[in-house]
Amino acid sequence: MxxxxxxxxxxxxxxxxxxxxxxxxxxxxxxxxxxxxxxxxxxxxxxxxxxxxFLERLYERYVDRLDEVSGETARDRLEALLTMELADREADPCINFQTAMLEVRAQAPYNEDIQEMLSAFDEALISSLREMIADGIDAGEFDNSVDPDLAADLLTTTIKGAHTRHIAVQHPLDHSYRAASTYVDTYLLGENPSKVTV
Amino acid sequence: MxxxxxxxxxxxxxxxxxxxxxxxxxxxxxxxxxxxxxxxxxxxxxxxxxxxxFLERLYERYVDRLDEVSGETARDRLEALLTMELADREADPCINFQTAMLEVRAQAPYNEDIQEMLSAFDEALISSLREMIADGIDAGEFDNSVDPDLAADLLTTTIKGAHTRHIAVQHPLDHSYRAASTYVDTYLLGENPSKVTV
Known part of the structure; x- marks a missing residue:
């Protein structure tokens, strides 16, 4: 370029x-x-x-940012990723750009190139999440009965839903961050509150 | 009318x-x-x-459908709601209408009336979910350390994300349904797999 x-x-x-x-x-x-x-x-x-x-360049930058997500443990990396996707966005100087990207999502069904690129973004996020979750299971940090595919899919869907609600109905991103983070702490770590009460 | x-x-x-x-x-x-x-x-x-x-009429119909969600237990009602929001949509005869509604979401930041109506849809869903979860806790069916607000928010965000991904990148709704259902079974019911292995 x-x-x-x-x-x-x-x-x-x-x-x-x-x-x-x-x-x-x-x-x-x-x-x-x-x-x-x-x-x-x-x-x-x-x-x-x-x-x-433009979307290809944005995608390259996104993959770089995903690769840069770091932390000592898998849980730390997962937290850092949720922070990048949810908490940090609240401070984005160009909220209008996120609005434009929601318009782009709505155009995807009419435009094969856009749909293909947006699928690549989703796939990059899922695959980062899946790897972190699988690493955490291997390290004995996450519950070994967690299905990495299913958990990565749920978190990806939650992150995309949080972006949509933030833009469309001004739902605060920090609510979504707290909800997703609680999911990680209870479901993935196996720190289900019921263990305390049983 | x-x-x-x-x-x-x-x-x-x-x-x-x-x-x-x-x-x-x-x-x-x-x-x-x-x-x-x-x-x-x-x-x-x-x-x-x-x-x-048009959105007001759609909202009235949506609230009626939420009210009609039934089941013997809170978990049954929650399953029925997830089925209505996720599984049943796959069979929707007018997929284009869902595409149009994603366009409408993307217009919300530019149009106060639309944003207000879409917020009402979100609020109706959250409040149904919150009530079901609170009922389940009261009945001793769901774990009593679950926060109904947080869990209702996460499920709402997941449902909205599932709709967005379904339309924008053709992500299968039944994947999202399975992921959300697993969340209910493990986190809300307190049947965390770790309890088996601990």
Missing amino acids: NDSEQEIIEATYRTLCEYGYANLTMRRIADESELSKATIHYHYDSKDRLFKT | NDSEQEIIEATYRTLCEYGYANLTMRRIADESELSKATIHYHYDSKDRLFKT
């Missing part, structure tokens, strides 16, 4: 923040960048092509 | 199924109904006003 392409991708991000996905046009992206509309067309022959590349 | 209004609301549903939310117009609603565009304008002076009424 050369400098112009990098500039176009960054201008696309700023345009999404400002206008949302429905109003994303090549004209507006050009206005947000240092480049002419012709230069943008030279690099990307259509808005769809440009947007696909 | 008189016959014409009822007819307009039903035509709005069919129009959403066929064209999605982005392409919903008074013209198309008129074409789907037995009524003229002028008659529709007589009842609703704008598309936004009509759509708000």
Whole structure:
């Protein structure tokens, strides 16, 4: 990716923040960048092509961020991942970008390229979660009767639901964070409260 | 609500199924109904006003369906609710309507009336779940250290996430159903697998 392409991708991000996905046009992206509309067309022959590349770059960055999630134990890593996906988002300077990404999700059924890319995001998250949970079971940290696939799927669904509710109905992300964290502490760790009372 | 209004609301549903939310117009609603565009304008002076009424009717029907969820025990009722929200949707004849409703969610940040109505849907679901969970605790069926607010919030978030993933990335609803059901069986019932191994 050369400098112009990098500039176009960054201008696309700023345009999404400002206008949302429905109003994303090549004209507006050009206005947000240092480049002419012709230069943008030279690099990307259509808005769809440009947007696909934008999602690919976003995906690469997302996978890097998932890889950077660290912690001594599997539970620490899982907590760090929930913090990244839920708690940290509350402080995101560009809430409008998250709104735009919900618009993009709603467009996925109409656009195969978008659907494919969004599936890749989901798959990256599930596979990180699955690995952390399996590591925790191997280390004797998580209950060995937990099914890593099922637990990773539930947490992924919960995280996506938290994002949707946060944007659509302003449901506080820290509620979702607490709920997901309690799930990890009780179900995965096997610290079910009933053990205390039985 | 008189016959014409009822007819307009039903035509709005069919129009959403066929064209999605982005392409919903008074013209198309008129074409789907037995009524003229002028008659529709007589009842609703704008598309936004009509759509708000549509969401209100949908909400009333949703609350009725929640009230109809029945079962002998709290757990049975919770299972029936998960079946209604997750398992049954797979067989929905109008998948496009669910797609349109995801578009509507993405519009909520831009439209206060829509956001208010969608919050009411969320609140109705949470309050049904909270009541079922609290009933189950009172009856000694669910673990008494479960926090009904937190558990109802997690299940609501999971259900909304399941809907979003189903539409956006074609994630099978029965996976989400299984994951949510396992959560109920282990966390709420206190049948944590660790109890067997401890």
